[in-house]
Amino acid sequence: MNLILKYCFFAIYIICTFNAECYTADQTKALINNLTTGYNKNIKPRYNQSELITVRITLDVISIQDFDEVKEVLAIVGYLHIRWYDDFLTWNPEDYGTISNTSIINDVLWKPPIILVNKVNKIENLMDSWQKVRVLHTGDVFYFPVGTHSVTCTPDITYYPFDSHTCYFNFSLWEYYETEVVLKPFTKEVLRTYYTANGAWDFLGSRVDKNLFGSLSFGLYLKRKPWFVLFNVIVPMTLMVFLNAFVFFIPAECGERISYGVTVVLAIAVFLTLVGENLPKTSSPMPIISFYLLALLITSILITAASIFSLRIYHQTSSENVTSFMYQIEKLCRSKSINWKQKKLKNETDLHNLKNNVQGSKKNHMERNVSKMDGSPPVSTILSDLHGRNKHLNFTNRDNTQSIEERPEEESSLNEKDSKDNTEGTWKDISVALDKMFFALFIVLFTVETVVFFAIVTLKP
The missing domain is CATH 2.70.170.10 (Neurotransmitter-gated ion-channel ligand-binding domain)
Incomplete structure (x- = not known):
């Protein structure tokens, strides 16, 4: 027991001596x-x-x-x-x-x-x-x-929502x-x-500066995290305008084109209001996103106006003559469609001919091998000689008979085609051609607007 007390006193002495x-x-x-x-x-x-x-x-x-x-x-x-x-x-x-x-x-x-x-x-x-x-x-x-x-x-919200700021605390x-x-x-x-860490801002760095009159400025470099604005404002806006361009695929007979276009325009206007509430009330500088959203709104309004114009052409009475300008537009669109179909048909025909040539070459190769084995002429040669004799005998009669029978049918088909071009369906064909042209035009315009906007805000100096 005395030994334990000695150790305790020694520990207390050490603590009091070395502990300040x-x-x-x-x-x-x-x-x-x-x-x-x-x-x-x-x-x-x-x-x-x-x-x-x-x-x-x-x-x-x-x-x-x-x-x-x-x-x-x-x-x-x-x-x-x-x-x-x-x-x-x-x-x-x-x-x-x-x-x-x-x-x-x-x-x-x-x-x-x-x-x-x-x-x-x-x-x-x-x-x-x-x-x-x-x-x-x-x-x-x-x-x-x-x-x-x-x-x-x-x-400085010029490149909103990819903006960055420097804020100072002046002491x-x-x-x-x-x-x-x-x-x-x-x-x-x-x-x-x-x-x-903050959920909306990244703290990139800081600096300390000496100012006049002995004050110190502590600068904070902040950068916005853009994902919230992208997924809640920009992406819905772009998708709505892209969806609005498909109004030209709605049949003109259903009568829902105008209401569809106006609904999308109103939705875009609501999004513009929401974005405006979250931006500073200043005109210098103006954020690029404001110009982009305004461009989308104008594009959507133009789509609605183009849809109304196309409906007006579609319901044009047959008593009114087609103007040369409208006819040229319809002819241009039709020629583009025909050329595309002809090109597709030509590719399919070339592919079919290529398959036939491959199969014919295989067949000729097999026949030559058989003729070499038994010494007889190829089967294709015999069949071609018989076919040539029959063709030579019947060629003249068949050709004359076919030409006499088909000429009235060709003349009647031409007359039917000419009469069809002069019917009331001409205005409807022009309306369909305008729908195709407007759809391609607004898709290209929308794509250019979006690419230019993201190029400016992401590749900022």
Whole structure:
């Protein structure tokens, strides 16, 4: 038992000897009373009042609370690292149980009057806070005021939603000249010791600048995450305009073309309202997405107008003659369609002939092999001789008879075709041709608008 007590006393001795935190509450009270008694917080903490006080400061961002582009306000949660030297707050740790540092309420000490210049609401002294200051026995004072800081930040939304911004927090000293108290940064960038990522913005980097009159600016580089805007605004808009172009595939007899087009135009107008509410009310600069959405709206209106025009042509009375301009349009579209069909038919015919040639060559090769084996002429040669004799005998009679029988049928088909071109179906053919032309035209226009928009906002300088 005595051995155990000896080891316990030895451990206590070691702890009290090598641990600087081994002190009592009475010693802490005595230290604080001695430091604060007779301390005047209204004078500079220097024995030589003409001596310059250097206050070092840096910003540590915890999270980005909100960035309201409409109100042009950026709010963050963070705290400041502030350090200065006080001649009146020094002591010998050995006199107070090896106390090397302590915390004191800030109301009784001198503090540099630091303000946030571009704060949105009321400008206040950041040092007037409930947090305590940490004082070292060497006279170094550390202060870490934490809170929500909201500043004005004018965003550049030219390339919205692929935009990036630089917002500044301008801190400055109040009441003192630069020859009395000066601000200097701790680091060359903003700290992110306890930073939590934001769902809408990426924190790319930061910088610290020295401004006029001794103020410091802490700049934050922010970039928007565009996926929310892409999938909730841009993609639905583009799909609606693309779907609106298919109005020309709706049969003219059903009577739903105009209502379909007007419905899409109204939906696009609603999306324009939603986008406008989330953008700053400024004309300089104008976001490129506003021009793009306006172009989509105009394209949708033109599609509706073209559909109305096509319906007007379709229901044109047969008593009115077809103008040469309309006829040329219908002829052009019909010729393009015929050429495409002829090209397709030609490709199919060439493929069929190629298959026949391959099969014929295989057959001839087999016949030659058989003739070489038994010495007889090829079967194809015998059949071709018989076929040639019969063809020579019957050629003249069959040709004359066929020409006499087919000539009236050809003349009648030509007459039917001419009469068909002059019937009321001509206006309907022109309407169908216009539908094809309008569909191709607006699809190309829509594609060009979309490609140009994404090329500008993604390949920005």
